[in-house]
Amino acid sequence: MSQQANPMDAAMAFWKEAFTRFGSAAQAAGAAAASATSGGAGPSSTPGAAPGGTTPLDPAAWMPTPEMVRRMQSAFLDAMAAASEQYMRSPQFLDAMKASLDGALRMRQEMDALLRRQVGEAMSGSSAAAAGGSGAAGIPDPGVVRELREMEARLQARLDEIDARLSTIEETAAPSTPGAKRTTSGGGSGRGSARGRNRRES
Amino acid sequence: MASATDKESTTDPFTGAARAFAESMSVWMAGMSPAAAAWAEEAKRHAERMAAVPRIVEAARRAKKWATPHDVIMTEGPVRLLRFRGEGPVRHATPLLFVFALVNRPYVLDLLPHKSVVRRFLEAGFDVWMIDWGVPEPGDSVKTLHDYINGHMHRMVNRVLDRTGQPQLSILGYCMGGTMSAMYASQHQALVRNLIMLAAPVDWSCGDCLLKVWTDPQVFDVDQVVAAFGNVPPAYLGGSFNLLKPIDNNIRKWMGFYDRMDDDRFVEEFIAMETWVNDNIPISGAVYRDFVRYGMQRNELVRGRFPLGDRYVDLGAITCPVLTLVADSDHLVPAEQSTPLEKVVGSTDTTTLSTKAGHIGLAVGSRAHKELWPQACAWLAHRSQPAESL
DSSP states (O other): OOOOSSHHHHHHHHHHHHHHHHHHHHHHHHHHHHHHSSSOSSSOOOTTSOTTOOOTTOGGGGOOOHHHHHHHHHHHHHHHHHHHHHHHTSHHHHHHHHHHHHHHHHHHHHHHHHHHHHHHHHTHHHHHHHTTSSOSSSOOOHHHHHHHHHHHHHHHHHHHHHHHHHHHHHHHHHHHSOHHHHHHHSSHHHHHHHHHHHHHHO | OHHHHHHHHTSOHHHHHHHHHHHHHHHHHTTSOHHHHHHHHHHHHHHHHHHTHHHHHHHHHHOOSOSSOEEEEEEETTEEEEEEOOSSOOOBOSOEEEEOOSSSOGGGGBSSGGGBHHHHHHHTTOOEEEEEOOOOOGGGGGOOHHIIIIIIIHHHHHHHHHHHTOSOEEEEEETHHHHHHHHHHHHOGGGEEEEEEESOOSOTTSSOOHHHHHTOTTTOOHHHHHHHHSSBOHHHHHHHHHHHSHHIIIIIHHHHHHHTTTOHHHHHHHHHHHHHHTOOOOBOHHHHHHIIIIIIITOOTTTTOOEETTEEOOGGGOOSOEEEEEETTOSSSOHHHHTTHHHHSSOSOEEEEEESOOTTHHHHOHHIIIIIHHHHHHHHHHTSOBGGGO
């Protein structure tokens, strides 16, 4: 499908497409209705019409049937589906999608930061107690200290495991392919970023 | 006649009024012009649809998520291994393991008795198992494809083999589950007797679909998404799938429903399908990142450069018989993304079957159940160990 650079061009393309389909559907439905009735001159015929035709001025003779309306509706939806598919491939949509995703992610990160700050403030008493400083009761909490140490050890073990796996991958990759290519296209950067993220989490 | 009268006497006032309206419309239509009669017929149909509303509500209340009884054989956190109970004898000793994608619930393969892929295989005499990946917890966001495939999946394959006493099993993978199954088979070929790939992408350079356009690295930063969300939320995934066909999913579907809402069988199927479509689950962030980056963005799988654990996935290591099932109107995984598998596997026994359906129609479509699944069952039966030889 061609991509419309100008929104007005896109709108006009949709309009033309919709009307072409709409007209074809109406014509096909009208022809079907005409052949199904004795008159054969229009979408429908009235019981009082003369054989072989209907009165041109009788509005009932040109009343669209539900089938005709359905076909026109379907043609309109076909045109809308084609236009929306075309739009969702356009640079305008992709830019808008990127901007909207960036905005949503920024908001999410800001919310996370805010929540972290609030939780941090709420727990500051416990932290001080854990560090053996001036907690509310002024007594270090050995349970909290132990939990922190264990958590740190678990994270450290996980990081070591990831580092070891990464080293193995790099060693495996190096002899089979040119090293430079592996670093740029084989996922080295991805692993690197994963490692960075884990460190941030710890 | 007596039973019809009894039925009418027990009809609620709403349904009775709607029926009376429809009958009066029929009398009134007798002397109308064809067009007016057609509109009156349309009005009558509206009344019949309105009369169906209480039945629809009742059908929605009755909706269930699995059609076939099963036992949970093993659990690992949210991941479960299921074994289905068939009614007939098991005629093939080689067990069959279903592996679904991580982005949706697996019961679409067992939606309703007459739309259940699980049942088709049970009826054909197979011992059917399934991995239900469950809902990942926030801590699972660091779980990689390696953890799922060489961890959970490998342990569950071993459990199936232990329980059945068989040296090998057959695997049927659907969509992303198919891709994961191919990865598994490439690294554990000795355990896999047959591999069935159902609408599973392996070569993302082929075919033309919106997902490919949207995940282009120029416009989509997968690291940013994973860093912000951890596990990728279901609303994000579901919204993206919905937007792939906005007119069909948001307008045509409901128009179609309104048109046939007095057809009880259609309503039952529609509700079952809607229940599944809206039952989205998050996906582990690390899996999502690997799949998007190495699969959709860099197309590393067919080039033997998709990292899994300490190794790259080598599809050439798959030497078992492979059946590729594709749909000709698949907007999520075009057939062109699945069929290149037969060129890259090491197997000499490869078959591809195509049917007129969409991505989900492969699992629940009437045509697929009538034409595709009997062929797939026959293909697998021919390549499985007969139960008599045990």
